[in-house]
Amino acid sequence: AQKITQTQPGMFVQEKEAVTLDCTYDTSDPSYGLFWYKQPSSGEMIFLIYQGSYDQQNATEGRYSLNFQKARKSANLVISASQLGDSAMYFCAMRAIYNTDKLIFGTGTRLQVFP
Amino acid sequence: DTGVSQNPRHKITKRGQNVTFRCDPISEHNRLYWYRQTLGQGPEFLTYFQNEAQLEKSRLLSDRFSAERPKGSFSTLEIQRTEQGDSAMYLCASSLGSGLQETQYFGPGTRLLVL
Numbered sequence: 001a002q003k004i005t006q007t008q009p010g011m012f013v014q015e016k017e018a019v020t021l022d023c024t025y026d027t028s029d030p031s032y033g034l035f036w037y038k039q040p041s042s043g044e045m046i047f048l049i050y051q052g053s054y055d056q057q058n059a060t061e062g063r064y065s066l067n068f069q070k071a072r073k074s075a076n077l078v079i080s081a082s083q084l085g086d087s088a089m090y091f092c093a094m095r096a097i098y099n100t101d102k103l104i105f106g107t108g109t110r111l112q113v114f115p
Numbered sequence: 116d117t118g119v120s121q122n123p124r125h126k127i128t129k130r131g132q133n134v135t136f137r138c139d140p141i142s143e144h145n146r147l148y149w150y151r152q153t154l155g156q157g158p159e160f161l162t163y164f165q166n167e168a169q170l171e172k173s174r175l176l177s178d179r180f181s182a183e184r185p186k187g188s189f190s191t192l193e194i195q196r197t198e199q200g201d202s203a204m205y206l207c208a209s210s211l212g213s214g215l216q217e218t219q220y221f222g223p224g225t226r227l228l229v230l
Contacts, residue, residue, distance in 0.1 A: 004157075033215040043204060045158070045221035052216055091157050095215060101171055102148065103219060105157030 002027045002099065004092050004106035012112050013082045020067070021077040021109045023092030031097035034075040036066070039089040039108070048090075051075055082113045117141070119222035121207050127228045128197055135193045136225045140209030147190050148219060149182055151175065152204040164190060165213070197229045 003026040013019035025034065036048040051059045051066045059066040067076040079086055089110050093103040120139045128134050140147045145166050150158035161180070162172045166187035176182075179197075184190040194201055204226050208219040 031215060035218070037221070043206075043224040043226070045206065045208070047218050047220065050216060050218065093157070097215060101163055101213065102160035102173075103150075103158070105159070107155065107157050 002029070002032075002094055002096050002104045004094055004104055006092055006106035006109050008109045009107075010110045010112065012114060013079075015084060015113055015115050016081055018078060018080045019082055019111065021079070021090050021092075021111065023075045023077065023106060025073050025075060025092070025094050027094065027096050029096035029098050033095050034066070034068070035093045035095075035103065036064070036075075036077045037091045037093060038086075039091060041088070045091070049077070079111075084113050084115065087111060087113045119207055119209055119220055121205075121222040121225050123225060124223060125226045125228075127230065129230050130199060131196055133193065133195045134197060134227065135191055136205055136207075136227075138190045138192070138207030138209075138222060140189070140207070141220055144209035144211050144220075145187070146210045146213060146217075146219075147184055148208040148210075149190070149192055150206040150208065152206055152224070153202075158206050161192075194227075197227075199229050202227055202229045 005024045032053045034051045037045045049061045049064045065078045089108045091108045093105045148163040149161040152158040164184040179195045182192045204224045206224045208221045210217045210219045
């Protein structure tokens with residue numbers, strides 16, 4: 001069975017600073033993908049970044065980067081130069097090679113960016 | 116290119132009533148997913164379609180729930196004899212394919228409150 005663990009219920013960061021949101025995962029499948037989504041108060045899940053288990057380099061998308069440590073089974077999201085609009089819930093999710101039909105989500109981290 | 120749309124955005128109903136939600140995926144996306152999200156949790160998979168075929172249903176989907184995607188385009192999710200425990204956000208997502216790296220794009224969700 002696959003599982004995603006996000007141990008930080010809430011995080012605070014000052015505007016323009018960087019912040020790391022933690023995500024650990026558990027799977028016995030040899031190949032898998034890891035996703036991060038942002039969910040503002042409006043409710044829509046917004047895709048941010050993807051990391052494949054066999055990707056040699058950490059994924060980056062603009063101000064988002066993924067610190068992927070396969071041996072530790074962690075896939076932390078790093079947001080650089082935080083903006084007020086980054087305040088939202090952030091979810092880590094996984095899909096595995098033998099279970100590609102659905103995403104397994106963690107419980108999320110609420111990020112608050114203050115001026 | 117329009118995103119995933121869901122209607123209604125909010126629904127309040129009395130226990131025992133039937134409700135139906137609609138999801139319009141991104142055009143040309145052949146996969147459509149339904150998730151449920153309760154307060155303080157990440158989304159949980161309910162069911163998914165490839166074109167008009169419903170390929171998997173979660174154990175979360177009791178007999179009171181039924182989903183259809185009649186022509187492989189929009190989908191409906193019906194809940195019969197609603198219970199207070201059905202109160203949640205119902206999210207729809209679509210994707211172009213089923214590979215590990217295929218991103219699921221979410222709609223804004225339908226918030227259901229059962230009184």
